Amino acid sequence: MEKIEFVLPGDIEARSFDIIEEELSRRGIVLNEEQKPVTKRVIHTTADFEYADTMLYSEGVIGYAKNLIRQGADIVTDTNMAFSGVNKKVLADYGGEAHCFMADADIAEEAKRRGVTRASVCVEKALEIDKPVIYAVGNAPTALIALHEQIEKTGRKPALIIGVPVGFVNVVAAKQLILAGDVPYIVNRGRKGGSNVAAAICNALLYQVRKEDQEKA
Numbered sequence: 001m002e003k004i005e006f007v008l009p010g011d012i013e014a015r016s017f018d019i020i021e022e023e024l025s026r027r028g029i030v031l032n033e034e035q036k037p038v039t040k041r042v043i044h045t046t047a048d049f050e051y052a053d054t055m056l057y058s059e060g061v062i063g064y065a066k067n068l069i070r071q072g073a074d075i076v077t078d079t080n081m082a083f084s085g086v087n088k089k090v091l092a093d094y095g096g097e098a099h100c101f102m103a104d105a106d107i108a109e110e111a112k113r114r115g116v117t118r119a120s121v122c123v124e125k126a127l128e129i130d131k132p133v134i135y136a137v138g139n140a141p142t143a144l145i146a147l148h149e150q151i152e153k154t155g156r157k158p159a160l161i162i163g164v165p166v167g168f169v170n171v172v173a174a175k176q177l178i179l180a181g182d183v184p185y186i187v188n189r190g191r192k193g194g195s196n197v198a199a200a201i202c203n204a205l206l207y208q209v210r211k212e213d214q215e216k217a
Contacts, residue, residue, distance in 0.1 A: 016044055024052065034062045038186065041204035045196050054189040061160070061184045065134070066209045068159050072096050073132040075202055076158075077195070078119050078143045078165075082136055085199025090206040101125050120146040132159035138198030141165045141174035148177040161185045162201050164193030 007015045020043050024031065029052045031039050042051045072095030077083045083100035091098055101107050101122040111118040119140035126133055127150055135158040137143045144163050151157045163178045163185060165171050171191050178185050186201055 013044075020044060023049065027052075029053075032057075037208045038062065038201055038204040041200045041207075042188075042197055045200040046192075046194075048192070050192065051188065051197075054192065056179065056185070056187045056189055058184045058186075061186060062205075062208075064184055065160055065186070065205050066212070068132050068134060069094050069096060069205060069209045070213075071132060073134050073159060074099060074129055075134045075136055076100070076122075076126040076129070077198060077202075078102065078122065078135075078137045079139045079195045079198075081195035082138045082198045082202075085196060086136075086202045087206050090203075090210055094209065099126070099129075117142040117146075119143040123147050123150055127154075127156045127158065134158065134160045134162065134202070136162040136164075136198040136202055138162075138164050138193055138195035139166065141167065141170040144174035144178055145170065147183075148174075148181060151181060151183065157183050159184070161187075162198055163187040164197045164201065166193040166197075167191060 017040060020040055027049065031052060035057050039052055039055050042055065043049055074096050075086055075091060075098045077086065077100045080100050080102060083098055086098045088098050102118055107118050107121050107125065111121045117140065119142045123143055123146040126135060135147060144165065147161060161178050161183050163175050165174065168191060175187050178187055188197065
């Protein structure tokens, strides 16, 4: 039986990350230093070490994403759950705003009229935002497919795609479209992901920017 460990409430997260680091070491897993804060926060959110192997990053994307945040980029999520999980205060400190259009009446009406998913229509609305957008998808592969279609048809694209939808129908294929495209990405290979993972990736980037800027101050 595992022994109960006494940890003060304010120290639980730090202790959790220590345990993750210890277990990565025991497994012989060495993460890319730049990507480590993101991958570790995903593992922290899911308690699933498979993410150490399946998280995929386009070249230089971490530094690029942090610069987007510093420049005031907005974050658009495909679910209200992911939207709720994003640290909007830290984002606002850099001039960014979080959005989720899924519950908007005009989105539902247009999706019904055209016979498509609300996630697809949300993509079109997000691409109308007149500033850099980080599009974080944790649930709907149709959002990734719609992003790919908009890029192909109109040339409009988000600044960064976080593609971690979870499920069985079109999930793997939708992620492959993003991996094969030319938009910087953070994607989890395979069926795993979720709104909590999308929010965790956004927060890992936000917290890393805040930490670096506080250290410089």
